Amino acid sequence: MSQPVLRPSVVPIPRGGGATWRLEVHDRLGSTSDLCKARLEAGAGADGIAILALEQTAGRGSRGRAWSDPGGNLALSVMLVGQGAAVPVGLWPFIAGLALHDAVAGYVPAGHVLELKWPNDLLLDGGKMAGILIETGIGAGVSWQVIGIGANLRGKPDIAGRTLACLADCGVDAPAAPAVARKLLHHLGLWLSCYETHGFAAIRTAWLDRGHAIGTPIRVRAGNQQFTGTFAGLGDDGILLLRTPGGVRRVVTGEVLLAPATPE
Template identity: 70%
Template sequence: MTHSPPAFHTMSIPRSRERAWPLQVHDRLGSTSDLCKDMLAAGQGQDGLAVLALEQTAGRGSRGRGWCDPGGNLALSVMLVGQGAIVPVGLWPFIAGLALYDAVAGFVPEAGALELKWPNDLLLHGRKMAGILIESGASEAGPWQVLGMGANLKAAPRIEGRELACLAECGVEVSPPDMARAVLRALDAWLECYAAQGFDAIRAAWLARAHPPGTKLRVLAGNQAFSGTFAGLAEDGILLLDTPAGPRQVVTGEVLMAGGRQE
């Protein structure tokens, strides 16, 4: 059963080519991505629609994890429909990751504090402070994708066995709407870059913002666990790892930094 969306107010965030991101700002939602998918299922999909919750009570992370939001953090989803969904799903973690990085970097004065971790995390001082969840499907309006982006701005949730960071630890105060505006502007810029220069430019920019080659990584993939050092990205975005058994390509899996920290 589909419920009517709660009350909200709408902002317009300028894009290139005389377009705009319509941004719905909700005081409280279960999940911004679930609201987008409910709207798509009800035939109310709108390409480029962004949904922001000032408090999110049932957020979701990767691999079925919950993503707790105590309020004051970024909980943002973007709906892409039809022609807006032409970017291959596997490339979105890189494009969205660059947008998150650049948006957060605009508020963090310390050089080198941020780095991207494959496939969809943003680290602050080596600890996860933001992540991305990409979902896709099809409706009567055509294929769709929903980009969910969460960032710890005011507080980092406490999750056993995981070390998380938030911007407030750096003395940075930024509101969710201000961060959402920065993310959407950066997202538009990187979409324009992808349209003009292809994934090679995205890959190069992502690598420039990621942990350096040689960083020790541990990968959990299904019932397998193996370690190696970061050796870059393949031309299609697959993780390249140098292991004791030789070079290895990682298509999917959970990547942990050296020392077993749970980012």
């Protein structure tokens, strides 16, 4: 006998300007971003729909890595279509990062450090607790963007060579994913409004206030290259500025490690 298909619950969340986010809460999915992309490529996606999976079995992170979820964590993707996708894709890590930081910050007790890491990570006490993956495309002749966000709330995977963290490490009763998703979408609306009113300069200032400090030692891996320096801020376009012995270098892409460089 076949199992009944469980329909997701739907939660409307004010977005600003009279618009709303439409949060769909699914019990189990392979990948929230893959579901968004499948709908969008079929022309069935709509701007402002957010997909949350209480259990995600095939999540993806940056650089083709798997995003492993031991359960109880945040797996959320947001569809932006047409006019909603007007924000340049390179600025989304900063807007979404601010929303993610502010949604999580209220759960972190005093004595613990929550900070953004360029370009798309959120660190808790130096360990990665969340990441953002931006994907773009065109479906039915309309451009779209999918903002995928994964955050370790109640547990973290054990991955050799990587330092990971979760909210439960702070000794708190970590919140349920739907509560964090609602907060995140609320803050996403606020930061989008900020961007629309004040431009990227305001986003850049807010990100620097929540990000790794100026002067932080950094090692960058970009393809076969590796170089080191200290964090010198963000360019007007969000590019990482790295102070090196040869001067300030603009870093467009690469894997950033916030630690003094050590010989390979």
